[in-house]
Amino acid sequence: MDAQGLDKNRIDERLPGYRRIAHLDMDAFYASVELLRYPELCGLPVVIGGSGDWQPEIHKDGSWHFSRLRNYAGRGVVTTATYEARVFGVFSGMGLMKAAQLTPDAILLPADFRAYRHYSRLFKAAVAEITPQIEDHGIDEIYIDLCGLTDDTLTLARRIKQAVRESTGLSCSIGVTPNKLLSKICSDLEKPDGLTILDPEDIPNRIWPLPVRKISGIGPKATQKLAALGITTIADLARAETAFLQTHFGSSYGHWLHEAAHGIDDRPVVTESEPKxxxxxxxxxxxxxxxxxxxxxxxxxxxxxxxxxxxxxxxxxxxxxxxxxxxxxxxxxxxxxxxxxxxxxxxxxxxxxxxxxxxxxxxxxxxxxxxxxxxxxxxxxxxxxxxxxxxxxxxxxx
Known part of the structure; x- marks a missing residue:
């Protein structure tokens, strides 16, 4: 145990260092696709949402006229936003009317899911050229099993990032760790265009200081309940006894919370799955x-x-x-x-x-x-x- 009551030996018990699992997450994916189409919007707050009557219009001089968020009226929601809009507090799922209050001068663009699916296929095909050991986890993210490849981790991750950029013109962020849980956390640590490689001994310094919501599987309700119990960081969660967590969250979820806080995740990368x-x-x-x-x-x-x-x-x-x-x-x-x-x-x-x-x-x-x-x-x-x-x-x- 360290001075804070955290058992660092617990980390190494179940985290074999030879596993190399990457999580690749495209950066502000939908917004980035739109910026390829409208490069003049780079560096500006842009909000993507709905599919209404705010299509950009081209002027006779060849310039584009874009709708502003302040002019929006309706109940649509934000699909995504550029990082320049996110600094104002805009996030996915927020009502567009609320977003207009936060950043009225932001550009409003309609979602174009056909284009997003096209670029999704492009980046996944590019990664598959390097390794077919891919688990599809949505339109803009994948897990990659790097264990069977001989190149060192840094070289592989850079190759993958370069392949994605060359095939799409877009950037991605990658986290590489011994398992899927940690890799998903790490892909978000240095966005955009990030690359984080984490070994088990790095968990106390890189993972434990983070808020509990950074663990995929801890949603808003669980975060609120944990906060009421005095648990706000992953370190707090790692310090909590399994029995205590099971008392408040049930046997299965309480056990998982304890495992997750210590960076333990035995799930394999599933390269083939049948949709229901x-x-x-x-x-x-x-x-x-x-x-x-x-x-x-x-x-x-x-x-x-x-x-x-x-x-x-x-x-x-x-x-x-x-x-x-x-x-x-x-x-x-x-x-x-x-x-x-x-x-x-x-x-x-x-x-x-x-x-x-x-x-x-x-x-x-x-x-x-x-x-x-x-x-x-x-x-x-x-x-x-x-x-x-x-x-x-x-x-x-x-």
């Missing part, structure tokens, strides 16, 4: 009426079904169960699903199934969200693109 479902949904900028906004809703449904079908085709799956999700203006949420006679990845078939689901719900009340999900997935050997040109309108109220 694929889905797309959108929250509207304003509530839409099934009758008065029928054409708008029909277009949105078509887009969601097409996106779900494209996702299925790209990932090599077909779906037997198609579901729709509706959220009414009173926040009541319902879903309906239909099982098909055979699996499909065809956009027309997905939309027809979604229509059947919609016929089984009440469409007299305004809507604030619409979603489409494909589940009961199976591998498909041959998938064909399809056109929506012959598809009818959304079966809404007459």
């Amino acid at each position: 479902s694929l889905s797309r949904e959108t929250t509207f900028e304003r509530d839409l009426h099934p009758r008065h906004d029928r054409h708008i809703l029909s277009k949105i449904l078509t887009g969601l079904c097409t996106d779900v079908a494209n996702d299925l085709q790209r990932k090599g799956y077909a779906s037997r169960t198609i579901s729709i999700k509706l959220r009414y203006d009173d926040f009541r949420t319902i879903s309906r699903n239909i099982t098909l006679s055979s699996p499909t990845a065809d956009a027309v078939a997905v939309r027809r199934a979604a229509e059947e689901c919609l016929r089984r719900v009440s469409l007299k009340q305004k809507l604030r969200l619409l979603g489409v999900r494909a589940s009961t997935l199976s591998a498909a050997n041959t998938l064909r693109n399809s056109s929506m040109s012959h598809q009818g309108e959304l079966p809404l109220a007459e």
